[in-house]
Amino acid sequence: MNGHATDSLLAWLRQSGEHSHAKALSALMEDHAALTLTKNAAEAANEAKTRFLASVSHEIRSPLNAIYGYAQLLERGDGTNAVESAKVIRRSAEHLSNLVEGLLDIAQVESGSLRLARDTIRLPAFLEQLIDMFQPQAAMKGLALRLEAPASLPEFVRTDPKRLRQVLINLLANAIKFTDRGEVTLIVHYRNELATFEVVDSGVGIAPADIARILLPFERGGSASADRAGIGLGLAITQALVHIMGGDLRVESKPCEGSRFIVRLMLSQPLSPPTDMPDAKPTRLYLGRERRVLLIDDDPAHREALRGLLEPRGFRVLSAEGGEQGLAIAGEAQPDLVLLDVSMPGISGWEVAKLLRARHGPRLRIVMLSGEAAQSGPVDDAPPAHDMFVAKPFDFNVLLDVISTQLGLEWPQTQPRDGAGAAPPGANLPPLLAAEARPHLAEIVRLVRIGHVRAIESRIDAIAALGGQAATLAESMRVHLDRFDLKSLAALARTEDPDDR
Template sequence: MPNDAADTLLTLLHERGEDAHAATLAALLDDYAALARAKDAAEAANEAKTRFLASVSHEIRSPLNAIYGYAQLLERGEGHNPVEAGKVIRRSAEHLSNLVEGLLDIAQVESGSLKLARNTIRFPAFLRQVVDMFAPQATMKGLSLTLDAPPSLPEFVRTDPKRLRQVLINLLSNAIKFTDHGTVALKVHYRNQLARFEVVDSGIGIPPDDMARILMPFERGGGASAERAGVGLGLAITQALVHIMGGELTVESTPDEGSRFIVRLMLSQPLTPPADLPEGETPHLYLGRERRLLLIDDDPAHREALRALLEARGFRVKSAASGEEGLAQAGDMQLDLVLLDVSMPGMSGWETAALLRQRHGQRLRIVMLSGEAQQSGPEENGAPVNDVFVTKPFDFAVLLDVISQQLGLEWPQPPTSAKDDAHAALPTLMVAEARPHLDEIARLVRIGHVRAIEAQIDAIAALGPQAAALAERMRVYLDAFDLKALAALARTENGT
């Protein structure tokens, strides 16, 4: 009903004293308006998703093209550096994997089911790898792509590398897409464990009316930006990820001059460097006796690649192409751990794991490797048949960390320098300020009050930059639930 007619009818009902009928009509009109708004919103969402489906194929083709092109160069032996080609292929595959997973991330964010990891990464190398991934695209457009990072950046920081990479990839990809000439730069600042990432471009900019809309799922800016290919998920996912990681995303832009996307995140520094060594160095071998691993996977390329990586670390590795073959090999050798694919022809990974558990008991560690969403399988005597589930594709360093934890491996560490020790200890003048918190941590450790311990560690970190290293050491022990080591550290710093 037109608004004018509805208003006239309501007025007549009130004049005739039929207030009850007028109230009923008003309620019906409100319901009608709400339905109309819902219909408009649904139609807008459907249109946005239609645009999304039409453009997603283009976004997937870019990394696929890089993989396909470099693979042909290697196959033909046309003189391209195979190591560099391998790096481009791997990073493009990671980018493609992140793009595909981005289609699922929005649902996970909205449901609150997205979980973050807390791993140690080599910060400068990580940043360089992300920027290098986009070097060919920038070169093709004639753009200057730079990484502006001070030499004082810490070598290692702790974060979720997958999600941080996804944030930076989304921002750099957008900057290059919407810049036709000039520069794109990733600027990084780090102070007191606060990292600030700025992706700055000299592109077409963002109109003020589009500033809020571009951060919504399946939406893109209007005007010139609407003509550029894009899925319409990148910035929405980026904002959601930054918020989940406890950070902040802000945007500054001037039409026809460029944009600046700023991400602020807390990235703490680890107590000790990871077992993985810098590129170019010989990998460390774990300490102690040789560990025996069985890799069961029907994909021969996956088996050979993973076998080579593990043998370089000192593991003795056997492989099998099926569950039946794996069970036979497991009976012929004393195994420490099995890496087991889930989806295989014939006997599935879960069935294989159940039989391995029956025959070898809990002593044998079983790690499932799969790209399937289901991360739990059957149980044996009330307990899961596997110990850990690792989702494909995975970073080898992550898998190595899982294996180390499952087998309790020790890795040689470089000696700690006196400089590092001095940096980790509290200055004498600060001990008095920290003493109440250190005493309270020692008390809380005795009762196992983890959340309260974490609050006391945060209070120590708030004392100033000089206390940040001690707080990080304590968080490492707390994350590992090594309360004994945490209490000992508190006593040492307290001078007791």
């Protein structure tokens, strides 16, 4: 029925005194229009999810194929470079892990169960690490990647570092992906505890009609061609995280003129600077008596991977393939810490944790390792039986940090502090080299205090350029920098500076 005919019918009904029929017909038409809108929205959502499932299938199959193929080559021993194969397998596994994390984040956001941490971070160092992370990717495309931040940027702020990192990584990765020439810049401003992060690129830009749509789950802009594959989750997750963190995200873009993504967040400064921020732990033997670690997991490959991580670092590793066996071994061996899977045949990890806590008390540290969410545990008012939860897959360094914290381990310093003990590599520089290196060494000590990693790297390069023993010293410094062991790096710089001896 067209509009003219409808108006005529309504007019006739009114003239005929049938007002009730006119109202009924009008209500029916409004209901029909609402149903049409709902139907169109549902169809659009289904089409988006269909595209999403196709993208997810591709995103999963490609890295799985790489893992499967290289694993077979290694198994056959067909002359494949083992190190390069391992790198491909690791990168593919990281891709799958990121995909799963993205899907879980969307689920947590939609269910309202996403929780934020409140930690203190070194903001300048945090930003430098992000830029360093993407430099190789930008260089491969011939792009300049720059960080613009004022010298007045506070050294310490409080935030959820994981979620802030996730937001900025998503925006930087997207900018590099959709920029073929020119540059990508991260611009940071901070005033009155309001931090503004702008990711600016000279890429393909976004059509006005696409700007709102690309922030929706499962959607990609019209410029997302096959060579810029993605599953359409990154920006949706980014917007959701920014909103949960109490901020806002704005997009400014024009086709062929690049894009600007602007994130504003309140990042408060701690009342007093932390006296001792955590340093990267060297992964050598810990100090003190031998610690016993019990692995309870039904996956033998997982147990062997953990054994390969822990035994070379001085731990005595015991293992069990199930809860009952693990409880028996714990009763005999009296371990210091248990790494416990959740989902196992028979008795679950949660029940094993309760029994371990009841039998061994708080002396035994219990860390849950599982692919399930931490919220999947028993829902009751009782305090949890475990001390910490680590989600699979996890980074080995993160797990080592957790174990060190739970057991209160001390690791030997990679370098003696303040020049104590044996002289470090490159010590006792010749007078001429020492004089030339002195300003760089003093500047490194200053830069360590503010966490300016890229500037430290430049100073180390300047020392290396002096040649001879200075180059050896620079290599030693790079080892500390790569581990982000800035405290030992500063100690080494002070030891080598003749004015500090």
